[in-house]
Amino acid sequence: MLPIRELLLGASYPNSLAAVLDLAAISLRTYQPQWSGFLTAPEQEECLNRLNQLIELTVISNGGFPQAERRRLRLERFEHFTSDPASNQQTPQELPEQMPPAEQFKLLEISGNFLFDPAEAIDFRQALQADGLGVAELGDVLVRGDRGALAVVSPLAAIALIGKPIQVRTVLCAVAETGWERLPSQMPKPKQITSVEASLRLDAVASAGFAISRNRMAELIRSGKVRIDWKVITNPSRELKPEERVQLEGRGELKLESAMLTKRDRWRLSMLRNF
Template sequence: MAAASIPSPWLLRRAFQALAFSQPLHFNKNLSFYGNLRSFPFHNPLRSLGLCHIAQVIKGDNDVLLKGVGDKNAIEEVKHILDMARCAATRREVYHTDFLTPPVLKESLTVLGKLADVKVVAQGGYPQAERYRISVGHSEVLTSDPDVVAAINISGNFSFQPCSHGDFLGAILGKGIAREKLGDIILQGEKGAQILIVPELVDFIMSTLDKVANVSVSCTQIPLLSLEYEPPRTQSFKTVEASLRVDALASAGFKISRSKLVNLISNGDVRVNWTTVTKNGTILKTGDVVSVSGKGRLKIGEINTTRKGKFSVELIRYL
C-alpha cells in the first residue's frame, strides 16, 4: 500500500514544471520586434504546492496573462504560442511559429515578455515586414537568430500583364500551401515579385510554381540581403464624420458610397486589423488598419472631437 502512494516519475516531473511556472512573472519593457529579446531569471524560490493543484496553477497563470490581450480575436493563437514557449523552456528546445499577422504578433510579444527564463526572437525577413515568425526557447539554448525565413524571387515577363499581390498570393496558395506558411509578398513591377516563406517549402515552390495568372514564371532562392523593398507610399487626409463606425470611415477613406461599403462587409470583404468584420457598426480607433478586398488598406490616424460633437479623423491610405 505504501508503494502505491508514491507519485510516478512522470507525475513528479509535471509537478516540478507546474511549480516552476507558478512564479511571479516580470515584464521586460525592452521587448522589440527586431532585436533579440531579454531573458528573465526566476527571482523567488519555488513555493510548495500539492500535486492536486498542478492543473489549476497552469490554467490560472494563463488566465492572468491572457487577460491583458486587447485583441480578443487573437486570444486562441496567443494562448497556443504561450503554451509553446513554456514547453520550449521546460524541454530546453527551440520552437517556431508560422508567420503571424500583426495583431497576433503584437499581443504574443507582450505576453511572452512576462515569462521567466524565456528568450524570444521575431523575424520577418526585412525591417519593414508585416508578417513575422516568432522563435521561443530557454535563454541558454536560444543564443542566436534561427534560420526560419527564406526568400524566393519569382521572375517573368509581366510587361504586358501586370500582376497584383492577390495574383501572386493566389498562385502560391493554389499549390496547397497554407497562408500561415507564407510571409510578405514584395511586388517588383514588371520583373515579378519576391516572397518570404518557411525554408522547408522553398524546394517545393521552386519545382511547382510555373505560372502566375497567365504569365510563365521561374523561381530562384535568394539571400534575405538581396530583397528589394521600398517604404510604403501613403496619402494622408482628414474627414469629419458623425461616428467612428467602420462603414463611415472606410467609405470616406476608400472614396466609395456607404451602401457599397455595407455590401462589402456583408460579403466578408472588409477586415479590421486582419480580422473579417461582420457588423457595420464596428467602432474604429487610432492605429486600426482597415483592409477592403480589391481596394487596399487604410490606417486610422489621429482622432479629435469637433465643437459640434463630430469626429475629425486622419485617414492614411496605402497606395
C-alpha cells in the same frame, strides 16, 4: 510548467496560440530557441500579449523585413537572450529588426509575364498553396508589377519550390532564390495626422488618414481590403471609435487617437499612422 489553460482562456486564435505555447515549453525545457511558423498579424498580436505574461521567456517577431505583416516568433529563455533590452529601455519585441537569419527565412523571386493577366498577392499565395506550400511556411508576398512577385518563405519551402515552375493565374512562372536587398529596408515610420471631418464614418476617416480618395476607400472597404483591429469590415458607413485601429492591406495601420466635436458639429480628429 506553463499555465497553458489560463493562457488559452478566451483566445481568439486558440490553435495558433497553442502551437506557440508548445514551442515556448520546449524552449524553456531545453534552453534552445524555437521558431514558430508564419503567423498573421492578429495571431502574432494575441501570442505576444499572452506570452508577455511569462517573465522567463523572451519573444521576438521577424518577418524578413521591417514592414512584413506575416511574421515568425522566436522564443527563448530570457537569460539566454543575446541582447540586453534594459540597456536601451526597449522590450524585445521593440528591438530593431536585424537581417533575417538564413536558416529561418528565404526570399524567392517568382518571375513571369503578367502584362496581359495582372495578378495580385492573393493570386501568388493561392498558387503556392495549391502547389503544396503550407500556410505556416509562407510569409509576405510582394507583387512586382507585371514581372511577378517576391515571397518570404521558410527554408524547407524554398527547397521544395526553387527551380520548380508554378502557374499563377494563366502565367507559368519560374522560382529562384534572390537577395534580401530586393525587399524594403526602411523601418516603419509613425506619422501624426490631424483632420476635420463631417462624420466618423470609416470611409471618411480612413480616406483622410491614408490619403486616398473617399470613393476609392469605399471600394477598398467593400472588397474586404480594410480591417478594424484586424477584423475585416465591409461597411463604409461603420463609425470609428477612439483607440480603434484601421489596417489597410499594403498601406499600414491608422489609429484614431481622439475625436472632438467642434462648434460647427464637425469632428476634429487626431490620428497616428504607421507605414
